[in-house]
Amino acid sequence: MSSAKARWGVIGSGGIAMRRTIPEGIMQAANAQLVAIYDVNQQANRDLAAKLGVKACAFEDELLGEEIDAVYIATPAYLHHDQVIRAADAGKHILCEKPLGLTVAQAQAMLNACRQASVELGAAFMMRFQSQHQAALKMIQEGRLGQMVFARAQLSCWYPPIQGAWRQDPKLGGGGSLIDMGGHCIDLLEMFLGKAVSVQCSSASAPCITWRAAMKSSTSPTWSRNASMSFCPTRTPSDGSEAGSSGRGKAGTSRRWR
DSSP, X not given: OOSSOEEEEEEOOSTHIIIIIIIIIITTOTTEEEEEEEOSSHHHHHHHHHXXXXXXXXXXXXXXXXXXXXXXXXXXXXXXXXXXXXXXXXXXXXXXXXXXXXSHHHHHHHHHHHHHHTOXXXXXXXXGGSHHHHXXXXXXXXXXXXXXXXXXXXXXXXOOOOTTOGGGOHHHHSSSXXXXXXXXXXXXXXXXXXXXXXXXXXXXXXXXXXXXXXXXXXXXXXXXXXXXXXXXXXXXXXXXXXEETTEEEEEEEEEXXX
């Protein structure tokens, strides 16, 4: 990899890549350079490439053949497995949107392929880098909350049924809102309190469709962490809280029902 700038390619240049990751991440980073992009929507891909001054590739293999160091994969979840393995085989480092795969077996195969190819694989859990979450982590690490006994994370987003939306099809998205968005909650809870060692799950249907997962870790052996995802007819903010023997903290985000 170049010592000055990492040269990036993007597979799936529409959606989240076009809205957020490319303009707010890759294009703003002093140590990154966008080289080429690919999307199944060829016209939109060409338009974006022209706007950014980068190459529009007509095929995935064309992009993987470019002089790039890393590839950002922002396609629907059911495509991740094959695309990550092809990128690893091409010797590219990979940042893949979550979930990595539709099953644990798929994710493990992706990890194995990257290890064999000696390339890095990262999942796009960007919420752990937000300033309020980093501040909460620092408080926990410094012991300012005492012995951690509880943490909760909630992520809310307005996403009504849409015809053809792959995220709403479990066969294509991997399992609905808990997999698509709840992974952020689980990632934050594990960042704060360590890896989960066991999990309990429950669901409810009225007045909200809700999935809840309770976790415990080696550092907190009681059921002290909760991640929840809900479809509710109310306006609820995204937030999280952590409680210790000496205090508690709370962090919220700007993502609300609208």
